Amino acid sequence: MKENDIRFIKLLILVNGVVPLALLIWDQSHNKLGANPQNFLILTTGMMTLIFLVLTMAVTPLRKITGWNWLIQFRRMLGLYAFFYGCLHFLCFFSLDRGFSISSTLTEMVKRKYLIVGSTALIAMIPLAVTSTNAMIKRLGGKRWRALHRLAYVAVIAGVIHYYMQVKADVRQPLVFAVVLAVLLGYRLMEYWRRPKPVMAAPATANPKSGT
């Protein structure tokens, strides 16, 4: 992949990621969000967060299966979009559902399990967004950065559970997210078990040589 092509695909992601938001704003200003626009805004921004989180999770398996290593260069953007929509989701809840009341937002957040789980997902994304720049990767060092960014698993798993928990009876949609996520995480587990573990393997091969 040429640098030029990478830049173009990044532009593609940037534009397509903003399309749902543009349509939300358009529909909102034209009074076309249905009977319960408040609920629609909260639900849709939450849905977009989950979609981008799952897309972020899909990068590594896709890269390994196809051998297209350049895919990794889009992961940061997808993750940042997840965080962006997650923040909008929270802002919608804070303003539309809680009427900008900090105290009522906080009381609800500690009282409702699904909100505790949802907040966990959003809070887990904050350090990831903050350390997403190249400078931060360098500062932390690859190893520590990768360890920190395992928080992405917390965010996506908590995000899907958060959605599942508030559905009244029809859990089909959250289950679709759960199944896709299970496949993506299952792939990682499979990879993990299939590979010989370097920590275990190292002494086994090193010992005969070092032994005197």
Add this chain to the structure above:
Amino acid sequence: MKNPNKISSRDVTPADVYFNRRTFIRAGILAASAVATGVAYRHLNPVAAGKVNTPVIPGITKPNVATADAAGFRVDEPETSLEDITHYNNFYEFSTDKEGVAPAAEGFETKGWQVSVEGLVKKPRVFDLDDLLKISPPEERIYRMRCVEAWSMVIPWVGFSLSKLLDVVEPLGSAHYVAFETLLDPKRMPGQRSDVLDWPYVEGLRMDEAMHPLTILASGIYGRALPPQDGAPIRLVVPWKYGFKGIKSVVKIKLVADQPRTTWSAYAPNEYGFYANVNPHVDHPRWSQATEQRIGESGRRPTLMFNGYEEQVGHLYAGMDLRTNF
């Protein structure tokens, strides 16, 4: 002296054309992908809209404001639009998506509808709908409707008190509860093909609740016959209870001795009770019931005890612990 820029610019021309074509194709891909994303978004987030063309109900009597206000027959708050009332529905028999009920219920056939009134009564009878509607003249009742999901509407129903029907069949002294049942027909109600709830939908009231004048059998809204998505051709409305108690498309009313099974409380007994009285002090285990989103308004309203009908129905629950009997 030759201008070196001129020479190089001539050399560069093919690359320039190439670049332009490339830019053009990329702009095309960009636009096409954005449109595709937009279409996908629209497809996944359909917003229901449409007109209601059901027949106008003749001879509706308006409640006398001077006296009816006291009885709660007419709430003095802005009415929710017909558009919203008919395109934001919980009616799992058609769809679990509130915006998806109206399109899914379109064309629902109610010809030849009958309602069986049976059980512990002196005169059990299977009513043709027309005969049932003749029991009492249609009245306009403007009620608040509070959904258990913390949104609400103000709906001008057309109907009459359930007590009028019960009087006709003459309940026996042993009848303590009234059990209701929705039509079971997966061919006409596609939602019943999934097992999201245990079909048919069933609901119930205590005898005194059923006999209360506020409890009505509704056959219309805004002066027109009920459209399918709102429970055509006849449904229950109990304004001081959460909306799910208002069972739709009723085919059976049975008077019984013991508290009947009701769909939502059987589905999740810790979340939905038999009484399901609107109560801002008793939260749903997963969300607060203290406030509500009134459809068509921007801010939230505080939820009222018994949905604002405390004066009329509070005495029915005197001495009852409403935390355990939620």
